[in-house]
Amino acid sequence: MRYIKLGSGGRWAAEAIKQGIIPFAEAGERVMDHGLCAAGDWAAVRERYAAMGHKAPGQPVREMRDFYELGEDTLWVTMTGGRLWWAFAEGPVIPVGTPSPDGPSRYRKTRDGWHGHSLGGEPLVTRNLSSALTRTAGFRMSICSIDRADYLLRRIRDEQDPxxxxxxxxxxxxxxxxxxxxxxxxxxxxxxxxxxxxxxxxxxxxxxxxxxxxxxxxxxxxxxxxxxxxxxxxxxxxxxxxxxxxxxxxxxxxxxxxxxxxxxxxxxxxxxxxxxxxxxxxxxxxxxxxxxxxxxxxxxxxx
Known part of the structure; x- marks a missing residue:
């Protein structure tokens, strides 16, 4: 389970939800070589990030590795427009041919689109969710783990906390x-x-x-x-x-x-x-x- 920010301030969110994709761009908007990432050569990716001037290259490497290697059973979550959205990725990472300066450099397709409701059809409105979960949206990087995974799953499954x-x-x-x-x-x-x-x-x-x-x-x-x-x-x-x-x-x-x-x-x-x-x-x-x-x-x- 991972939280992903769909662009700075969620600027790609509306289009990503419409298209049913999970877009991603690394920190600094400097495009990392897709071939190295797809091959899993993370040592080389780390060296590239260091050469780009990243003071802590381990962070962007971790995010990029999650985006490429987490399987189709990983739950991806984002928050935008006052709603929590969730999706499962399907297939490999697809590079954008010529990414724009303010656009994603790569994306993954979703299995069946983004969902803003629970399995029972209840809208997942952020103001009705625990701040222990919604504070994740304040994470400064692009991808992070979710502390209250148990709570999130209960809300998606319409299960009550005992x-x-x-x-x-x-x-x-x-x-x-x-x-x-x-x-x-x-x-x-x-x-x-x-x-x-x-x-x-x-x-x-x-x-x-x-x-x-x-x-x-x-x-x-x-x-x-x-x-x-x-x-x-x-x-x-x-x-x-x-x-x-x-x-x-x-x-x-x-x-x-x-x-x-x-x-x-x-x-x-x-x-x-x-x-x-x-x-x-x-x-x-x-x-x-x-x-x-x-x-x-x-x-x-x-x-």
Whole structure:
């Protein structure tokens, strides 16, 4: 497994992915003799690099040797355009007849092109990958080994890290416990919890907490986006009550978003599938309380 930089700053990447090739040019853009490399005369290649003025000729020799000698079972990886791409080489190295000053001097064909998705079709977006892997893109030379090969293979194969599975199971247990603690809260404490969740999410309350407004429990604004929100909080309710508050929100027309929060609904609740309509019940509500760091706040109320 090797990471390869497709030109300085990835300038060959788009064309290489389109053509299904793995291009390469040695450091300094001084073209090394293809015949020596194909013959495996690496001592002579090293002497040539030294004569070219390379202070550490072993590095370009190692890269060139990897490019020529690594077999068709080697996984080649690159990162460009916010995506990780992988491919397998097929066949020998092919020299470019007259390489341009800013172009590759040789290339290998890929077996079936470059792939920017996992085997299951999930896009391999770099921002979703561990920095232990993506930092490889900062390597200054052209070819290097990959430290987290196990992690990369799991992502390509859509396999979960066993530690991830354990962590998700533990998070599920925390969520169950958080929901039980939420359901034990007095309605005033529950309203305070909801207010804290929004506050930690960057919303500001513009209404008085605990006041008996006829249609809404909280009115909020978001100083960054400039949005306003209309929030109704219920410990328990049913679909008819939810529909009634949706009608009130539509008639009011003063806020951008509608939030309906209930920890113990009577039956399953449904809300129109609209981007500015939000329904928080059960696990969703418990998960949000954990995400904004209110698990300890809930824990204190079980004493």
């Amino acid at each position: 530690l991830h599975d354990k962590a998700m199971a533990l998070k599920g247990q925390m969520q169950d416990i958080a929901l039980q603690m939420i359901r034990q809260l007095h309605w005033e404490e529950f309203e305070t919890l909801v207010d804290l969740i929004f506050a930690r999410g960057g919303w500001r309350r513009t209404s008085l907490l605990g006041q008996n407004m006829p249609d809404v429990d909280l009115v909020l604004d978001q100083p960054v986006s400039g949005e306003t929100a209309w929030v109704q909080v219920k410990t328990g309710t049913d679909q008819a009550a939810l529909d009634d508050y949706l009608d009130r929100f539509a008639r009011d027309g003063s806020c951008d978003r509608f939030f309906f929060v209930c920890h113990s609904p009577a039956g399953k609740l449904a809300i129109p599938d609209l981007p500015r309509h939000h329904l928080w019940t059960g696990d969703d509500l418990a998960g949000k309380a954990i995400d904004v760091g209110l698990f300890d706040w809930l824990l204190e109320r079980t004493r």
